[in-house]
Amino acid sequence: MPAWANFLGAPWFWNATALVAVSAVLCALIGVFLIYRRMSLLSDAISHAILPGVVLGYLLGGFSAAAFVSGAVAAGLLCVACIGLLVRYTRLKEDAAMGVVFSAMFAAGIVMLSLLRGVDLDPGCVVYGEPLAAKPESLELSLGALLVVLGLLAVAYRPLLIATFDPVFAKLVGVPERLIHIILLGAVALATVAALRAVGIVLAVAFFITPGATAALFCRHMGSVLWVAALIAAGESLVGMVLAVAWNVSPSGLIATLGLGLFLSILLWQRVQTGNRLA
Amino acid sequence: MTDATVAPVEAMRVVDLRAGYPGHLVLDGVNFSLPMGTMTGVIGPNGAGKSTLLKAVLGLLEGATGQVSLLGGSLRECRKQVAYVPQRSSVDWDFPASVFDVVLMGRYAHAPWWARPGRADRAVAREVLERVGLAELAERRISDLSGGQQQRTFLARALAQEAALYLLDEPLAGVDAASESVIMRELDELREQGGAVVVVHHDLNTAPRYFNHVLLLNRRVVACGPVSEVFVPDLLATTYGGNVLMFAGGKPVLGLRDSRD
Amino acid sequence: MADDPAWWALTSDVLTLRYDFMRHSLIGTMLVGAACGLLGCFIILRRLALFGDALGHAVLPGVMLGYLWGGKAFFAIFAGAVVTGLMAAALVGWIPRASRHRSDTAIGIVFTGFFGAGVALLSCYQMGTSGVTTFLFGRALAIGPSEVVHAAWMLAGVVLFLTLAYRPMVWMTFDPVGAVAQGVPVGALTGILMVALTGTVVVSLPIVGAVLVVALLVIPGATAYLLVDRLAPMFLIAAIVGAVSSLGGLLLSHMFAWASGAAMVLAAAFCFVMALMWNLSRRKYACLG
Numbered sequence: 001m002p003a004w005a006n007f008l009g010a011p012w013f014w015n016a017t018a019l020v021a022v023s024a025v026l027c028a029l030i031g032v033f034l035i036y037r038r039m040s041l042l043s044d045a046i047s048h049a050i051l052p053g054v055v056l057g058y059l060l061g062g063f064s065a066a067a068f069v070s071g072a073v074a075a076g077l078l079c080v081a082c083i084g085l086l087v088r089y090t091r092l093k094e095d096a097a098m099g100v101v102f103s104a105m106f107a108a109g110i111v112m113l114s115l116l117r118g119v120d121l122d123p124g125c126v127v128y129g130e131p132l133a134a135k136p137e138s139l140e141l142s143l144g145a146l147l148v149v150l151g152l153l154a155v156a157y158r159p160l161l162i163a164t165f166d167p168v169f170a171k172l173v174g175v176p177e178r179l180i181h182i183i184l185l186g187a188v189a190l191a192t193v194a195a196l197r198a199v200g201i202v203l204a205v206a207f208f209i210t211p212g213a214t215a216a217l218f219c220r221h222m223g224s225v226l227w228v229a230a231l232i233a234a235g236e237s238l239v240g241m242v243l244a245v246a247w248n249v250s251p252s253g254l255i256a257t258l259g260l261g262l263f264l265s266i267l268l269w270q271r272v273q274t275g276n277r278l279a
Numbered sequence: 280m281t282d283a284t285v286a287p288v289e290a291m292r293v294v295d296l297r298a299g300y301p302g303h304l305v306l307d308g309v310n311f312s313l314p315m316g317t318m319t320g321v322i323g324p325n326g327a328g329k330s331t332l333l334k335a336v337l338g339l340l341e342g343a344t345g346q347v348s349l350l351g352g353s354l355r356e357c358r359k360q361v362a363y364v365p366q367r368s369s370v371d372w373d374f375p376a377s378v379f380d381v382v383l384m385g386r387y388a389h390a391p392w393w394a395r396p397g398r399a400d401r402a403v404a405r406e407v408l409e410r411v412g413l414a415e416l417a418e419r420r421i422s423d424l425s426g427g428q429q430q431r432t433f434l435a436r437a438l439a440q441e442a443a444l445y446l447l448d449e450p451l452a453g454v455d456a457a458s459e460s461v462i463m464r465e466l467d468e469l470r471e472q473g474g475a476v477v478v479v480h481h482d483l484n485t486a487p488r489y490f491n492h493v494l495l496l497n498r499r500v501v502a503c504g505p506v507s508e509v510f511v512p513d514l515l516a517t518t519y520g521g522n523v524l525m526f527a528g529g530k531p532v533l534g535l536r537d538s539r540d
Numbered sequence: 541m542a543d544d545p546a547w548w549a550l551t552s553d554v555l556t557l558r559y560d561f562m563r564h565s566l567i568g569t570m571l572v573g574a575a576c577g578l579l580g581c582f583i584i585l586r587r588l589a590l591f592g593d594a595l596g597h598a599v600l601p602g603v604m605l606g607y608l609w610g611g612k613a614f615f616a617i618f619a620g621a622v623v624t625g626l627m628a629a630a631l632v633g634w635i636p637r638a639s640r641h642r643s644d645t646a647i648g649i650v651f652t653g654f655f656g657a658g659v660a661l662l663s664c665y666q667m668g669t670s671g672v673t674t675f676l677f678g679r680a681l682a683i684g685p686s687e688v689v690h691a692a693w694m695l696a697g698v699v700l701f702l703t704l705a706y707r708p709m710v711w712m713t714f715d716p717v718g719a720v721a722q723g724v725p726v727g728a729l730t731g732i733l734m735v736a737l738t739g740t741v742v743v744s745l746p747i748v749g750a751v752l753v754v755a756l757l758v759i760p761g762a763t764a765y766l767l768v769d770r771l772a773p774m775f776l777i778a779a780i781v782g783a784v785s786s787l788g789g790l791l792l793s794h795m796f797a798w799a800s801g802a803a804m805v806l807a808a809a810f811c812f813v814m815a816l817m818w819n820l821s822r823r824k825y826a827c828l829g
Contacts, residue, residue, distance in 0.1 A: 103755030107805035206652030253659030260653020
């Protein structure tokens with residue numbers, strides 16, 4: 001083994017890689033539904049808006065996972081509710097309402113963080129994650145969240161699929177469309193907080209959207225999009241972690257870049273194959 | 280199909296229905312009833328509220344008032360018995376699903392929500408695909424279908440529901456002749472088996488041929504009844520606003536100064 | 541805190557602009573806030589809020605490259621930002637045409653990929669934690685005379701552009717298709733708007749940071765949009781809200797040791813909430829009357 005690759009034998013590296021891969025698969029599975037429910041950018045807003053909830057959870061709940069997960073979910077739902085109220089009761093359009101609400105909530109979270117020196121959440125970690133510094137509890141949390149999401153997919157795959165493809169039809173055949181929407185919003189908040197250590201808040205969207213969008217370029221069924229998105233997420237995490245540690249750069253930044261690179265490569269290759277025209 | 284002993288004679292009864300969109304009331308007091316075993320064409324000018332009527336009847340519009348009974352009961356009681364085919368543009372056809380996947384969605388109400396579709400559900404899906412002539416395309420991705428094939432996929436999904444009342448919103452819009460005849464043949468079949476079919480339709484030339492029952496609508500019901508009684512020049516002229524209609528031998532000739540132009 | 545004499549001394553220092561660095565940061569942030577407010581009106585009216593967010597993230601790798609290769613020269617940083625910003629915008633436009641994805645998904649993919657590259661570059665060159673947090677969260681106190689000059693030039697450029705191109709811009713904003721038909725150079729104006737936006741984002745980065753720059757772009761414009769019906773006063777109010785909330789945020793940040801960029805955003809959000817309440821109460825009376 002060459003000297004630069006010594007870390008491949010170290011347990012800390014594999015712990016961090018496991019954390020990143022589990023978080024990435026968790027986000028990618030939820031993200032597939034977000035893409036087709038036109039919630040790509042809403043998920044960005046939610047993932048930013050959870051910050052004050054997480055900090056409050058830390059403060060009030062004394063460092064327990066349950067406290068900051070519930071803080072995150074509450075803040076995420078509050079963000080979506082505020083956006084909805086602004087759109088309904090003012091003439092602001094949805095994009096402006098989103099921009100106002102999530103940036104204000106994120107700023108509130110940053111201010112709360114800057115007041116709480118000594119809490120082991122620093123602004124850098126919030127932006128881009130620090131998987132190499134994560135504790136074992138982080139892996140437990142993201143594994144738990146992944147199990148919850150897998151369980152949801154196993155049990156409620158059909159209603160999820162129908163509600164995503166055709167919400168009106170779903171309502172008519174008795175799928176609880178509204179409930180599914182709220183569950184997905186909560187799942188975005190849960191996944192962001194579970195992946196906070198690994199990927200950070202600002203890059204969370206790359207982990208939500210990009211693997212699913214890449215898989216959707218060539219998969220023909222929703223089921224295969226889910227499988228392939230999970231595989232892409234795991235593969236990118238592994239490659240990204242090895243390169244990031246070898247080059248000593250931010251893992252989540254590198255994985256997000258790799259994700260965009262893979263997406264663009266496949267898309268370009270497809271265009272060259274099919275039409276020779278790029279547009 | 281519905282059990283013969285309790286089969287309702289009335290497919291749909293609507294009393295004083297008012298519905299529309301925020302700031303814009305479209306349907307202003309709509310009353311009518313449709314018996315079972317009919318194939319009804321909902322006919323009226325653009326903006327008359329034809330699609331709005333279907334959506335309001337199905338409880339899809341907030342703020343709609345009035346009474347609607349379907350198959351002698353409320354929508355909640357007979358959800359499994361009512362199938363709706365929306366306009367094709369209402370969904371994203373780039374969704375990663377095959378024709379078979381979409382048709383299988385029609386079987387949702389026939390099993391508990393957590394259960395995977397069983398052998399019987401798959402058999403029904405294959406059978407309805409055969410009926411609409413899409414058996415060979417079952418594994419085709421829905422984004423690769425023509426407009427007529429997409430519409431037949433939607434019809435197949437509704438057929439797979441094995442409902443008693445079918446509501447279709449412009450199923451023939453932008454559809455090729457072959458698909459049009461397949462769709463009308465299947466709808467006729469449903470009517471012959473004792474079901475009721477309600478179709479929003481925009482082509483006056485084909486209406487008397489396709490339907491045995493007509494609902495003339497222009498924000499209110501102008502007339503509702505058998506085609507021979509209702510599809511007459513006077514009532515059509517009232518529906519379309521007087522002098523915009525011309526008649527050749529008692530048959531309406533389309534291509535008039537419609538608001539669509 | 542309030543019974544601490546040192547705290548009062550500091551606060552009075554801030555309010556009386558006793559030191560140069562305070563003057564610089566106050567003037568610089570107010571100039572930037574005003575420029576953001578002006579451009580923010582177009583962002584609100586043309587529904588570009590999420591594009592503005594994406595731009596704030598997508599310029600990061602260009603800023604880093606300009607910073608590294610151009611020796612911190614403003615022009616190099618600006619050029620880098622324009623290059624990656626335009627690349628990201630071009631990709632966001634291309635992906636929906638080349639694939640089945642809608643533009644919101646394209647925005648999500650592209651801006652996070654670019655931002656990830658920027659973060660990787662940041663960490664790669666080990667610019668020290670202060671450098672990292674400056675670009676991500678801003679550090680209004682670190683503003684020097686040169687940043688003030690850049691901000692002044694940028695505001696002057698934006699005002700000049702708005703004065704010269706006011707009528708075609710308004711036309712294009714309300715009715716893009718009609719404007720094209722009437723021979724308004726919509727493409728060129730949109731290009732200039734994009735470059736102006738990128739420039740404003742670049743001068744905002746050291747003050748609010750890449751993550752929160754969207755707030756300075758959107759919140760003052762949204763506040764003005766709630767308050768007035770006509771365009772000219774909307775620009776004026778947005779510029780004032782932008783400048784005042786920058787000032788207020790800076791004071792908050794001094795007095796309570798809050799992160800400065802986030803404090804400005806909260807000050808702007810406070811203005812927004814006030815405007816929202818006024819807007820809602822007026823509507824209530826209108827209904828009753």
